[in-house]
Amino acid sequence: MPLYEFQCTQCHREFEELVFHTDEVIQCPECQSQDVQRKISLPGIPAMKAESVPTFTGSCAAQGPPCGPRCARFADG
Numbered sequence: 001m002p003l004y005e006f007q008c009t010q011c012h013r014e015f016e017e018l019v020f021h022t023d024e025v026i027q028c029p030e031c032q033s034q035d036v037q038r039k040i041s042l043p044g045i046p047a048m049k050a051e052s053v054p055t056f057t058g059s060c061a062a063q064g065p066p067c068g069p070r071c072a073r074f075a076d077g
């Protein structure tokens with residue numbers, strides 16, 4: 001669910017709100033002001049950083065000899 005952080009520009013209260021529609025009116029829970037700003041968040045960033053492990057799979061012919069010291073077959077196991 002799209003949970004966003006907001007900050008009221010009137011009383012500066014920070015709060016979270018579920019936003020289902022982009023045109024939804026967000027109200028400050030403290031002063032009921034609609035003058036709120038959505039804080040910049042990165043909802044799409046996963047918690048864990050995926051390591052960029054280079055893969056050599058398919059870099060050499062399966063029937064032939066290993067293509068070198070970094071051949072994918074040596075990486076197995």
Ligand SMILES: [Zn+2]
Pocket residue numbers: 008009010011012013028029030031032033
């Ligand atoms: Zn407020």
